[in-house]
Amino acid sequence: MALPRREWLKTVATATFGTVGFPLLDRVHGQTRPSDAKAAQPLALKDYEPKSMLHVPETHVPRSRFPNIDFHTHLSWVDRKGKADVVQHTTTPAEALKVMDAKNIRIMVNLTGGYGPLLEETIRHWQQPHPDRFIVFTEPWYAKITMPNYAKFQGEQIQAAKKAGARGLKILKTLGLYLRENVTTGPLVKVDDKRFDEMWEAAGALDMPVAIHVSDPEAFFLPTDRFNERYEELSAHPDWSFHGKDYPSNAELQEARNRVMQRHPRTKFVCLHTADSENLPYVSECLDRYPNMYVDIAARIGELGRQPRMSRKFFDKYQDRILFATDATPHGDETPQQIFGNELYEIYYRFLETEDEYFDYAPARIPPQGRWRIYGIGLPDEILKKVYYENAARLLGL
Numbered sequence: 001m002a003l004p005r006r007e008w009l010k011t012v013a014t015a016t017f018g019t020v021g022f023p024l025l026d027r028v029h030g031q032t033r034p035s036d037a038k039a040a041q042p043l044a045l046k047d048y049e050p051k052s053m054l055h056v057p058e059t060h061v062p063r064s065r066f067p068n069i070d071f072h073t074h075l076s077w078v079d080r081k082g083k084a085d086v087v088q089h090t091t092t093p094a095e096a097l098k099v100m101d102a103k104n105i106r107i108m109v110n111l112t113g114g115y116g117p118l119l120e121e122t123i124r125h126w127q128q129p130h131p132d133r134f135i136v137f138t139e140p141w142y143a144k145i146t147m148p149n150y151a152k153f154q155g156e157q158i159q160a161a162k163k164a165g166a167r168g169l170k171i172l173k174t175l176g177l178y179l180r181e182n183v184t185t186g187p188l189v190k191v192d193d194k195r196f197d198e199m200w201e202a203a204g205a206l207d208m209p210v211a212i213h214v215s216d217p218e219a220f221f222l223p224t225d226r227f228n229e230r231y232e233e234l235s236a237h238p239d240w241s242f243h244g245k246d247y248p249s250n251a252e253l254q255e256a257r258n259r260v261m262q263r264h265p266r267t268k269f270v271c272l273h274t275a276d277s278e279n280l281p282y283v284s285e286c287l288d289r290y291p292n293m294y295v296d297i298a299a300r301i302g303e304l305g306r307q308p309r310m311s312r313k314f315f316d317k318y319q320d321r322i323l324f325a326t327d328a329t330p331h332g333d334e335t336p337q338q339i340f341g342n343e344l345y346e347i348y349y350r351f352l353e354t355e356d357e358y359f360d361y362a363p364a365r366i367p368p369q370g371r372w373r374i375y376g377i378g379l380p381d382e383i384l385k386k387v388y389y390e391n392a393a394r395l396l397g398l
C-alpha cells in the first residue's frame with residue numbers, strides 16, 4: 001500500500017535532516033511514532049526521473065512544415081588517435097537518406113570533412129554520389145601549425161579544398177581550447193592568432209562560409225559543484241570542464257572571435273550553437289555590430305527553449321541570419337541531444353513550429369544538458385521558411 005503523502009514527506013524529511021532514531025511527532029494525530037529508518041534512504045539524483053503532471057497539448061510534428069537544410073551534422077570525423085589520421089564515417093548515405101526523406105531534410109551539411117587527402121575521401125563517400133543531398137566542409141590542418149610557413153600553407157589548403165569540392169570551412173572549439181603551440185603541448189593558440197588570417201581571407205574570397213564553434217556553455221568554465229546547473233553533465237564528462245588551468249574565459253573567447261569577424265568583413269561566419277545561447281542580449285549586440293555574422297541553433301534548443309519569449313523576439317529580429325541545425329551525430333550515444341534519427345528532428349520541429357509547453361529537449365531518460373524542459377516558440381511560416389532553408393541556401397550559394 002502506498003504511504004499517504006504526509007507520511008511520505010516525513011520519511012523524506014527524516015533522511016534529509018538525519019533525525020533517524022528520534023521519534024517523530026505526528027502532527028495530525030498528536031502522537032509520536034518511531035521513524036522507519038529503512039524507508040528513509042535518500043534518493044540519488046541520478047535515479048530521480050520526475051514525470052510532469054501537466055495536462056497540456058502535445059503536438060507531434062513528424063515532418064518540418066517546409067523542406068530544411070540541416071546545416072550542422074557530423075557524418076564523418078577524422079580519427080587522430082592512431083599513427084596516421086583516418087576518416088571514420090558515422091553511417092552510410094543510404095541510412096542517412098532514409099531519415100532525411102522521412103523528416104523532410106533536403107540537405108545535410110557534414111561539417112567535419114577533414115583536410116588534404118582525408119577531405120577528398122569524405123567528398124567521395126558523401127557528396128559525389130549525392131551532390132543534391134550532402135555537402136561537405138573542410139577543416140584546418142592543425143598538425144602543421146609548427147611549420148614556418150603555416151599561414152600561407154593553410155590559406156592554400158582552403159583553395160585546394162574548394163577545388164576538391166568543399167563548400168565551407170569548419171572550426172571546432174579546438175581553436176582556443178585545445179590547440180597548442182606544439183599541437184598538444186605549449187601555450188594555447190588564440191582564436192584570433194594571425195597565422196589564420198590567410199585562411200579566413202581565402203574562405204571569404206572563395207565564397208566558403210566559415211562554421212565556427214568557439215567556447216562552450218558558461219557552466220563549463222565554473223567549478224563542478226552543487227551550484228553548477230550542468231553538474232550531472234560535467235560529472236559524466238569531466239573532460240568537458242574548462243574551469244581553471246590556463247583556459248581563457250568564455251568572454252575572452254567570444255571577443256577573440258569577434259576580432260576575427262571584424263578583421264575579415266568579406267568572410268561570412270556562422271557562429272555555431274547560437275554563439276553564446278545563454279546570453280542572447282550579447283549575441284544580439286554582436287549581430288548588430290558584425291554584418292558578416294550568422295548563427296545556427298545546433299544542440300541549443302535546450303537553452304533557447306527555456307527562454308521562449310526572449311528567443312521568439314530574437315528569431316523575429318534576426319530571421320535572415322539564423323540557420324536550422326542539429327549537430328546530428330549518428331550513433332552519438334554520449335550526447336543524447338545529438339543522436340541522429342527521427343526523434344531528434346521531431347523535437348526540433350516541435351520547438352520551432354508549435355506553442356507546446358514544458359517538453360523534453362532531447363530523446364533521453366534524464367535531460368542531458370540540465371534538468372529543465374522547454375517551450376515551443378511557434379514561428380510563423382515566413383520565418384520558418386528562412387530558418388529552415390533560405391538562409392542556409394543563400395550562404396551555400398544554392
Ligand SMILES: [Zn+2]
Pocket residue numbers: 072074327
Ligand atoms: Zn558539432
